[in-house]
Amino acid sequence: MTVASEPDLRQDFPVTKKTIYMNNGAVAPTSLAVVKAMTDFMIKCADEGPDSQATSDYITALLRELRVRVAHLINCEQEEVVLTQSTTDGMNAVANGIGWEKGDAVIVRGGKHEHPANYLPWLRLKEKGVMLSELAIDKDGFFDLGDLEKLARKSRLLTLSHALYNTGAIMPVEEAGKIASENNVLFCIDAAQTAGTIRVDVKKIGCDFIAFPGFKWLCGPMGMGVFYCSKKAAQALTPVAIGGESATFSGDTIAYMDMPRRLQAGFRNYPGAAGLEAALRYVLRVGIDNVRAANVKVANALREELGRINGIELYGPADESRRTSIVTFTTPKDPPYIVSKLEEIGVVLAERDAGNVKVVRAAPHFFNTEEEGSGGCGQDKGAFVATFSCHPGLL
Template structure:
C-alpha cells in the first residue's frame, strides 16, 4: 500500500537526511555537554549550540544570539514566557484561533486570579480584524498573545499590524510561530515582537523535543525564569544567573536535538524559504481544487493560498471526520489528523465544534502524485457514503 504523510502541521515527516546524520554524528563523535567542561568535546558542543543560536537569530531577525533560549518544545516556551512575564492585575488579549498551548496557560493564570483575559473573535474563515484587537484594549491591558497562523485552517493572522498596535499602546507582544516558522518569513523587529516562541520539529524540519523562544531586552527586564538550576555558569552562587541565555536555561540541553535542528535550518537556508512556500502552495492549490469537486465537501478557511499555510480543514456532509481519517489510513495509507486539533475555540469560530474536521497538512517532501492519490481516495470514500 502506498504511504502518504499529510500531517505536517503536527510534525514534519520525513526530515532531511542531514538532520538524522547530524544527530548521529553528534552522538557518535561528540556527545559531551556544552558549557560544562573545558575539554575539547565539551567545547565542540558549545560551539554547536552557539552556531545554532546564530542561525535562529538570523532566521527571525532577532536581537542577538544570546537572546535565543532553548526549550523542549513551543508549549514550554509559551508557558515560560507567560508565567514568567505576567503580573497580578494584568489584562491579556488573545484570539479565538489559538492552540491550547496558548489558551490553557492563559486560563490557568486567570483561574489563579493573576490575570483577566479577553478572547477576540475571528471571522468564520479564521481571519482577524486588527480593529477588534484595538477595541479590546482597556487601561489594565499589558500584553497580546497570539498565533501567527491557525493550526486548524492555516489562516495567517496579521502579526505585523497587531505588533504596531502593541507599540502604540505600549503592550508586550508574544507570538506563537508553531505553524509558520521555516515557511513564512518572520521579522521580530519589523513586527515589534517581544517574545517569539518557536518549535523545532515542524517547519524548521528538526527533531521532536526541540524548540525555544527569542526574547528582546524590553521583555527580558520584566520576565523571570520559572525554572532554576544548574547552568554551568556562576556556580559559586545559589541564585539563578541574571544574564541571557543562562537566565532561562537550567539543566542539560538536548544537544543532539539541537544538532538536528541546526541541520534542518541549514536545509531551509539552502533550499530557500520562498521555494519551500511555493512548492507547498502549488500542492495546496491542487488539493483544494480536487477536493472542491467532490459532492458534499465542506472546505474551511480563507481559501486563498496567499492567506494560509499548507493546511486545509474539510468535512464531508453526514460523515464523521474520524471515520474519514480511519478510512484514509486503513484503505489508502494516507495519514491525516481528525478531531478538534487542540483548538476548540478555533472549531467554534469556523462552526465545526464539537465534531471537528479532517485536516490535511502538506510538507516540502510531498509530491503532486501524493495529492492526486489523496483526492482520488476522498472521491471513493464519498461515493461509498
C-alpha cells in the first residue's frame, strides 16, 4: 500500500487542497472523520440532553472503545490508559505525583536540547532537593548507554523522549528500559513525536509511564492526550488532582478509585474523546507500518533535495532507521524569516531550537507526497524544496 498516493486518503484531509502542510510535529490537521465524530457527539447531546441517561451510556461506551484503541496502539491494558489534554499533563502527573525525598536523582537527556514538556517538570523538582543527572549527548542528540548505566545505579527515575522534537532522532528506549529495570529505576517516556508515526510498544520498551498528545501524529483534536501508567507504577503516584470521579471518602479518610479513574479526575472533554477515537481508528486502519514507510519515503526525498542546495545544512541522523520523518535544517537567513516566507508561498513548516541553534523543521506525515517536497516552479501550489530555486531571495 502506497499510503500517500491513495486519493481517498488525501481527500480526507482538506488541508492538502490548500497548502503543503508539513508541521505535523506541532499540530496535525484532523481528517473529515474526526470532524464528523465530534459533530455527531454534539448533535447527540443536543438531541438527547448532555446529562441524560442515553448520553451517559453513550459516553461510557465511547471511553471504553477509545481505551481499547489506545491499548492496541501501544500494547497495554485498557485500565492503564488515562485521558489527558497533552503530553505535558502526563509528564507533570509523574513529576508531581511521586513522593520525592531530598537527594533523589532524576536522569534527563540533553537539558535545553530536550522537549520542554520533558525537562521543565523535572527542573522544577530542584526546589524539593531532587538532583538532575544529565546525560551527555553527541551532535545528533544520542547518549552513551554506558553513561546511563552508571547514573542508573544511584537514581530513582529515568526520563527520555522517544524521538527528539527538534531533529527526529529516535532514542534507544528499549536498551534504556533494560538498564532501568535492572537497577529498579522508574522509566518515563515522552512519546509526543512517535505515537502515530512509528511503533510504540510499552512492553518492549519496558517503561512505567508514557505520555503523548492526540493532536500531533495521530491527527486527533487539540486538547486531547494520553497518559499510560502501568498498574504496578500507579501505586507510586499520588494523584495530582482529586474529585468525586477519582476517589471516595468516609469522614477524613480518602480512598482512591481503581485505575484509570484514580488518575483521571474531572475529565469532561467528551467531544475530544469522540474525535480521538475516530483518529485512532483511522490511523490503525491505515496501519502504523504503512504510515512509517510513507513518512520515511517523503523524508528521504526532502533530505536528498535539500542536501543539494548550497547554504543549507541538515541536522539529525542520516540513517533512516534512527529518525522519524522530521527533517531539520538551517539556511543563511534566520529560521523565522524562512518559515514566514514559506507560509506566504503555501508551505507550512516550523521554527525550533536545536540546542543553541535556531532551525527550520519540516515534519511530513502520511498524507504528504514526494512531489510536495520537491516538484518544480510550474506547479499550481509550488513545492517545498523548489521554492528555494523559484524564489532566490529566500536564501
